[in-house]
Amino acid sequence: MATMGNSTNIFWHECPVSKVDRQKLLNQQGCIVWITGLSGSGKSTLACSLGRQLHCRGKLSYVLDGDNLRHGLNKNLGFTPEDRTENIRRVGEVAKLFADAGLICIASLISPYRKDRDSCRALLPEKFIEVFLNMPLELCEGRDPKGLYKLARAGKIKGFTGIDDPYETPLNCEIEIRQEDGNCPTPNEMAGQVVSYLEDKGYLEA
Numbered sequence: 001m002a003t004m005g006n007s008t009n010i011f012w013h014e015c016p017v018s019k020v021d022r023q024k025l026l027n028q029q030g031c032i033v034w035i036t037g038l039s040g041s042g043k044s045t046l047a048c049s050l051g052r053q054l055h056c057r058g059k060l061s062y063v064l065d066g067d068n069l070r071h072g073l074n075k076n077l078g079f080t081p082e083d084r085t086e087n088i089r090r091v092g093e094v095a096k097l098f099a100d101a102g103l104i105c106i107a108s109l110i111s112p113y114r115k116d117r118d119s120c121r122a123l124l125p126e127k128f129i130e131v132f133l134n135m136p137l138e139l140c141e142g143r144d145p146k147g148l149y150k151l152a153r154a155g156k157i158k159g160f161t162g163i164d165d166p167y168e169t170p171l172n173c174e175i176e177i178r179q180e181d182g183n184c185p186t187p188n189e190m191a192g193q194v195v196s197y198l199e200d201k202g203y204l205e206a
């Protein structure tokens, strides 16, 4: 019997089919690929491209995209530091469940605060792959597909990451994706970099 947060008198119910059983079924290792970076750095693009490449190889993945989750699970949260922290905490917990289900869970969120990302890492430390999309602010702002940087510069959005709210760069990421000679790798190349890592570390077999 245990107390967890505000939940008292709770018991863990063990299920007969284990994570190892599910992984054998899928011939892969459940894990979390956590993509972090500025708005416009290409997180959703990478997540989709990675999901597609894995799918083509017969590997089951699922994308948890920050914007999409704010349409449902996290729609009651705003962008205050407290709400951003709760947003990331929830996604971390959901990602852990997907990884437990045996899936390669691809989480793509700005996740600007180091302590929030590290809390998610602590949920599944052996199977957490942090991917830092290290694109310069000028590039992201130049892309601005949603027009958000423009609004932030005009003071119409407050607390925008990279403009008037900090982005804390990862110190211990597993994968860093950056420009080479001033050129951004293509979405396929970015995804390929992650797939190679997953393959090398044995995630694509059980």
Ligand SMILES: Nc1ncnc2c1ncn2[C@@H]1O[C@H](COP(=O)(O)OP(=O)(O)OP(=O)(O)O)[C@@H](O)[C@H]1O
Pocket (backbone or CB within 6 Å): 037, 038, 039, 040, 041, 042, 043, 044, 045, 046, 067, 109, 110, 143, 145, 146, 184, 185, 186, 187, 190
């Ligand atoms: N590798 C790339 N090469 C060229 N253009 C790219 C690349 N990756 C993303 N883009 C383009 O940059 C823009 C921003 O990409 P995307 O929407 O994936 O960013 P994001 O990090 O998910 O942003 P947000 O945090 O606002 O959701 C899009 O128009 C996308 O087509």
Ligand SMILES: [Mg+2]
Pocket (backbone or CB within 6 Å): 043, 044, 045, 065, 067, 108
């Ligand atoms: Mg996105």
